[in-house]
Amino acid sequence: AQKVTQAQTEISVVEKEDVTLDCVYETRDTTYYLFWYKQPPSGELVFLIRRNSFDEQNEISGRYSWNFQKSTSSFNFTITASQVVDSAVYFCALRAPLPQDGTYKYIFGTGTRLKVLA
Amino acid sequence: DAGVTQSPTHLIKTRGQHVTLRCSPISGHKSVSWYQQVLGQGPQFIFQYYEKEERGRGNFPDRFSARQFPNYSSELNVNALLLGDSALYLCASSGLAGGVQETQYFGPGTRLLVL
Numbered sequence: 743a744q745k746v747t748q749a750q751t752e753i754s755v756v757e758k759e760d761v762t763l764d765c766v767y768e769t770r771d772t773t774y775y776l777f778w779y780k781q782p783p784s785g786e787l788v789f790l791i792r793r794n795s796f797d798e799q800n801e802i803s804g805r806y807s808w809n810f811q812k813s814t815s816s817f818n819f820t821i822t823a824s825q826v827v828d829s830a831v832y833f834c835a836l837r838a839p840l841p842q843d844g845t846y847k848y849i850f851g852t853g854t855r856l857k858v859l860a
Numbered sequence: 861d862a863g864v865t866q867s868p869t870h871l872i873k874t875r876g877q878h879v880t881l882r883c884s885p886i887s888g889h890k891s892v893s894w895y896q897q898v899l900g901q902g903p904q905f906i907f908q909y910y911e912k913e914e915r916g917r918g919n920f921p922d923r924f925s926a927r928q929f930p931n932y933s934s935e936l937n938v939n940a941l942l943l944g945d946s947a948l949y950l951c952a953s954s955g956l957a958g959g960v961q962e963t964q965y966f967g968p969g970t971r972l973l974v975l
Contacts, residue, residue: 842916
């Protein structure tokens with residue numbers, strides 16, 4: 743089965759605190775892609791990062807960092823020194839194949855709502 | 861460059877009516893996917909179109925249909941609306957259906973309320 747689990751429904755932190763959002767995935771594929779998206783109140787899903795299954799290097803982009811561990815099927819997202827503008831719902835997604843060869847869909851988790859308080 | 865655009869932004873319909881939602885992909889992108897996001901949940905895959913052909917369909921009833929035009933824009937149609945169809949409908953475009961470098965970029969969505 744293809745599945746993404748985000749167990750944290752809502753997290754509240756005070757500005758400047760670090761916060762980690764958890765993502766656990768299930769897939770039978772040996773090659774797969776994982777994604778993180780941010781959804782502010784406006785509703786648009788903003789792409790943050792793509793990671794393929796062959797690359798387990800952690801990635802850092804400014805205050806954002808991602809920890810991909812195949813051994814635990816996790817792809818966690820950390821925001822360092824959080825800011826009020828980071829308040830949003832964050833989704834982890836897995837690219838899953840469709841029956842027709844070469845076609846894919848995204849399977850999303852239920853999202854984690856992050857509230858950063860001033 | 862413009863991102864994915866969707867229209868209308870908001871829509872209110874009554875049960876049994878029909879609705880058409882529109883999407884224009886990022887310039888140069890040939891694949892469009894549609895997702896439904898019910899309040900409090902993650903987006904659920906409805907359709908994928910590439911080069912005007914349906915390439916994939918999620919677990920949605922036949923009341924849902926879509927098409928893609930020669931300019932790669934797309935329409936999502938929902939017939940016989942039910943209260944449960946109330947949701948945010950998201951359109952995503954990508955450069956190559958199934959390509960290994962494919963990343964889906966999403967539009968702002970259409971918020972549909974069925975009364």
